[in-house]
Amino acid sequence: MPVIAQLEPVATPGIDWFAISPLLVLVGAALFLLTAAALTTTTPPKGFYALFTVVSAVVAIACSALLWERVTDPTEGAFAAIAGAVTIDGFSVFFAVVISVAIALGALSADDYLRREGLDGPELYVLMLLSGAGGVVMAMANDLIVVFLGLETLSIALYVMAGFHLRRLESQESAIKYFVLGSFSSAFLLYGIALVYGATGSTNFSQIARFLSGNVLIANGLLFAGFALLLVGLGFKVAAVPFHVWTPDVYQGAPTPVTGFMASAAKAAGFAALLRVFMSTFELYRVDWRPIMWVLAVLTLVVGSFLAIVQNDVKRMLAYSSISHAGFVLVGVQAASDRGVAGALFYLLAYTFMVVGSFGVVALVGGRGDAAHDLSSYRALSARRPVLALVFTVLLLAQAGVPLTSGFLAKFYVIGAAVESNSYALALVAMVSAVVSAFVYLRITVAMYMSDADAMDGAPAGEPSPPAGVRVPPAAALGLAVAVAFTIAVGLLPSAVVDFTRDAVPVLVSVGP
Amino acid sequence: MEDLPLLSALVVAPAAGAGTVALMPRDRPNATRTVAVLTTLVVAVLSVLVLVAFDTTDAGFQFTERYPWIDDFGIAWYLGVDGISLFLVVLTGLLFPIAVIGVRPHHDPKAYLAWLLLLEAGCLGVFVALDLFVFFVMFEIVLVPMYFLIGGWGYGERVYAALKFFLFTMLGSAFMLVGILAVAFLHERATGVLTFDLVVLAEAQGAIAATTARWLFLAFAIAFAVKVPVFPLHTWLPDAHTQAPTAGSVILAGVMLKLGTYGFLRFGLYLFPEAAAYFAPALVTLGVVGIIYGAVVAAMQRDLKRLVAYSSVAHLGFIVLGTFAFTTPALSGGVMQMVNHGISTGALFLLVGMISDRRHTREISKLNGLQKAAPLLAGVFTVVMLSSIGLPGLNNFVGEFLVLIGSFPTRRWWTVVATVGVILAAVYLLWAYQRVFHGVPDDENASTPDMTRRELAVMAPLLAAMVFLGVYPKPVLDRIEPAVDRLIAHVEDSSGFSQPQIVAEGRSE
Known part of the structure; x- marks a missing residue:
């Protein structure tokens, strides 16, 4: 009997659906929202999209909690899934939550x-969910290609989100700038991946690590060039100096809620990939990359904090301050120890609440047209909106690292890690730059609290200060309440979060041959 | 008494009061005021309870409480008092009600009172903390309420003064935080135990190499020197004191400057005895420079409040001298002087506040002949001024005398120079008094109203304390000395230093 075709089943990897459930929830929610909105003609009730997004995110967190039980179970522990493409460990679950x-x-x-x-x-909302899903992919990735996939999903959605405010020219400019520079950085990353593949023969983290531990590279230029390019690509995402030049313009131009999301989620995802690549995959070469991280951290801290001083636009101030926060996370990375990684994770979690909250306030004060971002818009906010001013003050003081807030513990944690690994100079630079940053946050509180008398002197009594009304809608109020509550609660009783981050350091899972 | 968490209550009560005040409606100023006054009174009673229950014979820490806080770092909520901190706790407990009752803010009393109460919680927290982390948290947190008090309720250049105060102090603390972490992690490297427990870290001398300890001492010393302030780092003080509202100045001078000197004693000397002895000559020199410099600059001031502010620099110089002379009388005198300075300078700031409220100026050249117009005010001012000068029979004399007599054997020439500072204090204060109170008042000053009963009632306890401590300081010294002896023995154990015996014999006679 003539054989027409030999049918061989293609080996498809088994998929552990539960392992990627947070990711599935986010993507599923995005697709559902998109499809449902396209197919229905009636407008849903006010606030439905936001509510749906929040619920999806909460479900994703719940899935992560279940997954957390599994990965911290001593009998199971961390594992690789989908043919070694992703690693499910405390680290990836942590970032899914963040x-x-x-x-x-x-x-x-x-x-x-x-x-x-x-x-x-x-x-x-669809873009936000998809972008977030991309970030989760980056955190779960166990393969450089998967990192790249996640990064692109994250970034492309963000490019669109940055330009979402159609009638604001700055928003369009922001999107273009982010897109052009972002594409460059992706190219760097991709080239870095290629070089690392060339040097080690694999893109899989586990296999790279195995290769590097089993072989001594006599000519390691290729590998180091790969490191450098990977660092450029990821440094761009986390806005580390000198790859930060896009940050102030893009943060300033993007719609303010998007800026908050960008400053938290994109930065967290970038650091997730950075930590995964350098801390667990290239751990053997830490002697080589630590000095580079050291330089990056110092530059990021100093440039971020000093340039923030000379800004008069609050959004730009916060943009520069977010750069200096990235410097603090890099201090944790540079320590290259478990405590350093845990510190960096703690910092990112605390920072997420602080920065989204801060930009949430900025979005409210910005008013119609998202325009009132000059420092003068904040004058006498304490008289007009005392609670909002207090909320912003707490968030700003937390960013400054004042004790009894999560921001202080975050700094304490990373500085502790730096001291533990004898990086005293870096610890000092970081603390001094924190003082410089504090000046920036204090300038905003001065505007909110201490310029009321001046305003009253000039203007007749009863005349409101610039932009008259700042409305605080319930949804935004809820978001701010959560951010402040977390910031203070963790500042007072941090033990649970400290334990969470300690158990979330990345694990290198061995994957087949 | 034993099982009552007295010290936690001291810290939590004012914080809870601050929270209550903050949550009360804005349009009930009297109710908020009552809550605030009651809170400070309760804290005052608690602090007196600590004083009463304090065991004079015990040189160690008493009323200790320990609850785990952040296990992963070995951080615990660990509190306790000894003879050194006892009177600072009492001073804080008693000075706050006076500041709250004695001074009314000119606007927004609710926020003002909430910040003051939060400040009280932080100050008490510093004095009772025995865990480096708790100490640092408290040391830093006091900046926030003080920043808002100066910036929100201060005078002319308040925003500049508030920013300068915050940033200077935070810069100092930045070094200390790195120092604290280094102490803890180096101790962990040597012993395998990560802890921020002051007693454990201090008793484990040798876990940290002597040369390293010297660097760490410097990191701590910068933070404390800014807070004290020691001579070249003092520039924030005149601005902050002058621009702060009266209650702010009272607390700033009365309590917050002591955070620095207390820090030197509790953390500098106790944690790094060898390094403290090594750097003592430098710090004593800076202290003496501060005495002379503060006095000379105070004499030059045109603003009465600024004059008092600079006098603080001089007085604090005495405390620094006493601290680093390492003899029992000098150290006890230094501790005593912390309390005395709090009483006298606090009172001076209250009086200057009264003058400035009446005359709307603090320019010495615009004030004259107030004695005719306000005899009672002048009388009280005289007593307070004489106390600040160090007249025998009043409190400052005892402290300064002990510091000088105790420093002479170990730091002879420094002491000689410092003694000149006592005379200079008389010069600038008496001269200022002459210009402000003597002579014939011009039209503007003639109608200055005298002290009210309420103001007199506020000043009365301070005057009583000045006389009592000046005439009969023994009960105070009895409680301070065991702790001081223990601290000096600790320094002697771990450095080549030993206290000259002449002094000890002289004391026992």
Whole structure:
């Protein structure tokens, strides 16, 4: 009998659906929202999209909690899934939580903003969910190609989100700038992946690590060039100096809730990949990359904090301050120890709440047209909106690292890790730059609390200060309440979060041949 | 008494009061005021309870409490008092009600009172903390309420003064945080135990190499020197004191400057005895420079409040001298002087506040002949001024005398120079008094109203304390000395230093 064709079944890897459930929830929610909105003609009730997004994010967090039980179970532990493409360990679950938090808080902040600006619709939420899903992929990745996939999903959605405010020229400019520079950085990353593949023969983290531990590279230029290019690509995402030049313009131009999301989720995802690549995959070469991280950290801290001083636009101030926060996380990375990684994770979690909250306040004060971001817009906010001013003050002081807030513990944690690994100079630079940054946050509180008398002197009594009304809609209020509550609660009783981050350091799982 | 968490209550009560005040409606100023006054009174009673229950014979820490806080770092909520901190706790407990009752803010009393109460919680927290982390948290947190008090309720250049105060102090603390972490992690490297427990870290001398300890001492010393402030780092003080509202100045001078000197004693000397002895000559020199510099600059001031502010620099110089002379009388005198300075300078700031409220100026050249117009005010001012000068029979004399007599054997020439500072204090204060109170008042000053009963009632306890401590300081010294002896023995154990015996014999006679 003539053989027409030999049928050989293609080996498809088994998929552990539960292992990627947070990811599935986010992607599923995005697709559902997109499809449902396209197929239905009736407009859903006010706030439905935001509510749906928040609920999806909460479900993703719940899935992560279940997954957390599994990965911290001593009998099971961390494992690789989908043919070694992803690693499910405390680390990836941790970032799934952080990014879901950023989505939920971002959606709460976006809800009223979009309606105010006449942009309401499901699109921004869909993009936010997809972008977040990309971030989760980056955190779970166990393969450089998967990192790249996640990064692109994250970034492309963000490019669109940055330009979402159609009638604001700055928003368009921001999107273009982010897109052009972002594409460059992706190219760097991709080239870095290629070089590392050339040097080690694999893109899989486990196999790279196995190769590097089993072989001594006599000519290691290729590998180091790969390191450098990977660092450029990821450094761009986390806005580390000198790859930060896009940050102030893009943060300033993007719709404010998007800026908050970008500053938290994109930065967290970038650091997730950075930590995974350098801490667990290239751990053997830490002697080589630590000095580079050291330089990056110092530059990021110093440039971020000093340039923030000379800004007069609050959004730009916070953009530069977010750069200096990245410097603090790099201090944790540079320590290259378990405590350093745990510190960096703690910092990212605390920072997510602080930064989304801060930009949430900025979105409210910005008012119609998302325009009132000059420092003068904050004058006498304490008289007009005492609670909002207090909330912003708490978030700013937390960013400054004042004790009894999560921001202080975050700094304490990373500085502790730096001291533990004898990086005293770096610890000092970091603390001094924290003082410089504090000046920036204090300038905002001065505007909010201490310029009321001046305003009263000049203007007749009863005349409101510039932009008259700052509305605080319930959704945004809820988001801010959550952010402040977390910031203070963790500042007072951090033990649970400290344990969470300690168990979330990345694990290198061995994958087949 | 034993099982009552007295010290936690001291810290938590004002914080809870601050929270209550913050949550009360804005349109009930009297109710918020009552809550605030009651809170400070309760804290005052608690602090007196600590004083009463304090065991004079025990040189160690008493009323200790320990609850785990952040296990992963070995951080615990660990509190306790000894003879050194006892009177600072009492001073804080008693000075706050005076500041709250004695001074009314000119606007927004609710926020003002909430910040003051939070400040009280932080100050008490510093004095009772026995865990480096708790100490640092408290040391830093006091910046926030003080920043808002100066910036929100201060005078002319308040925003500049508030920013300068916050950033200077935070910069100092930045070094200390790195120092604290280094102490803890180096101790962990040597012993395998990560802890921030002051007693454990201090008793494990040798876990950290002597040369390293010297660097760490410097990191701590910068933070404390800014807070004290020691001479070249003092520039924030005149601004902050002058621009702060009266209650702010009272607390700033009365309590918050002591955070630095207390820090030197509790953390500098106790944690790094060898390094403290090594750097003592430098710090004593800076202290003496501060005495002379503060006095000379105070004499030059045109603003009465600024004059008092600079006098603080001089007085604090005495405390620094006493601290680093390492003899029992000098150290006891230094501790005593912390309390005395709190009482006298606190009172001076209250009086200057009264003058400035009446005359709407603090320019010495615009004030004259107030004695005719306000005899009672002048009388009280005289007593407070004489106390600040160090007249025998009043509190400052005892402290300064002990510091000088105790420093002479170990730091002879420094002491000689410092003694000049006592005379200079008389010069600038008496001269200022002359210009402000003597002579014939012009039209503007003639109608200055005298002290009210309420103001007199506020000043009365301070005057009583000045006389009592000046005439009969023994009960105070009895409680301070065991702890001081223990601290000096600790320094002697771990450095080549030993206290000259002449002094000890002289004391026992």
